[in-house]
Amino acid sequence: MSESRTRRRGKDLLDAIYTAAIAEAAESGPGRLTMDAIAKRAATARTTLYRRWSDPVDLLLDALAERHPREQPAPGADDLRGDLIAALRLMVDWGFSPAGRAVLAILADPARDPAVVQALWERVFDRHGGTFTQTVLRHYADRGALDPARLTPVVLDIGEAMVTKRIMDTGEAPDDDYLAAIVDQAILPAAGLPPQRI
Amino acid sequence: MSESRTRRRGKDLLDAIYTAAIAEAAESGPGRLTMDAIAKRAATARTTLYRRWSDPVDLLLDALAERHPREQPAPGADDLRGDLIAALRLMVDWGFSPAGRAVLAILADPARDPAVVQALWERVFDRHGGTFTQTVLRHYADRGALDPARLTPVVLDIGEAMVTKRIMDTGEAPDDDYLAAIVDQAILPAAGLPPQRI
């Protein structure tokens, strides 16, 4: 009838659906995520969605898995501090992408289904290969620049924890000064190095 | 008609409504919070709620403000490490109360209204008087046990950030060993003290 002349199919359509699902989740939160809204935003029919997924969260997980950031922090020559800041910057950028917002909301959802969280780790994070600052810290520990014994799970998580909390508190992306402060005042001292500029 | 013989009023009724609202928010998340569910759980009529509040979040904010934890960490004699762990324990307990879960969900809600967050800070946190570890760290800095210059906003926030992230990651309350690890491996080094047991 009033159908547009072209009809999307396969990858094109999937892309549109994934984008719509992540955008909806990022705006409304997983709690308010509906098949209806995803379908409308993707300009497709609800029936098309039901042919593949049984509920909105199932769909969202597929979307997040397909769109997980593959970018890895690439530790440079010999600049631990700079590399750590860069890794946190990567994390902030991701955290403020629609996908990052959606993931944060899923993790903080009090009604979260453990199975969903587990699926999130298996399909998104684990494949992503370690956290952001972790990659950098391990790299420099391997080269002898810092004591591997200091890289406990707690220490490896400091950067991510500080950034996450800051985002939740302010709702805004921390600027480079704040990221530098996290590195100088929290991560480096915990890693056994003298704090830089206080 | 089939109305129960007694009819609650004033504070009794308010208490039931607040409890119901926080419980609902903790279970369903603020996104799925409805007047209907609160009314049903409080065993009152929806009309009664509409007489006082115009929407569920408005109601929830009143409930959280009324129920905010007044318990303060009381720094003891001369045990910085122990007092920090105790402060984090207080925070974990609060974070796992229905109110804490509701607050976390509000802060992580991608659809969060800045006005709601601001109201939350003004009506709940600010009145609470500082964060958990902050009280302890300031106390020992005042007594000269550690360098006040090291107590930057970043350092004062490490404990809360680590606990928050841990709760989001695992969905469970960190045990005392983990809290001790946070204190020993993250907070104390950042505060300029040698890490205790690694």
Add this chain to the structure above:
DNA sequence: AGTTTTAGCTACAGTCGTGTATCTTATCGT
């Protein structure tokens, strides 16, 4: 005791999302 206040009940129209069924037809594979 009489009056005011307000909790509790019922009903209503309206909106939104669900899950399923049915039909048409664009697109793809061969």
Add this chain to the structure above:
DNA sequence: ACGATAAGATACACGACTGTAGCTAAAACT
């Protein structure tokens, strides 16, 4: 060019929640 596949449109009954209105009667105040 033809047949298989699947996208797109529409319709439907159902349930949940909304916001308002009107009524009854319990609790509180005088």
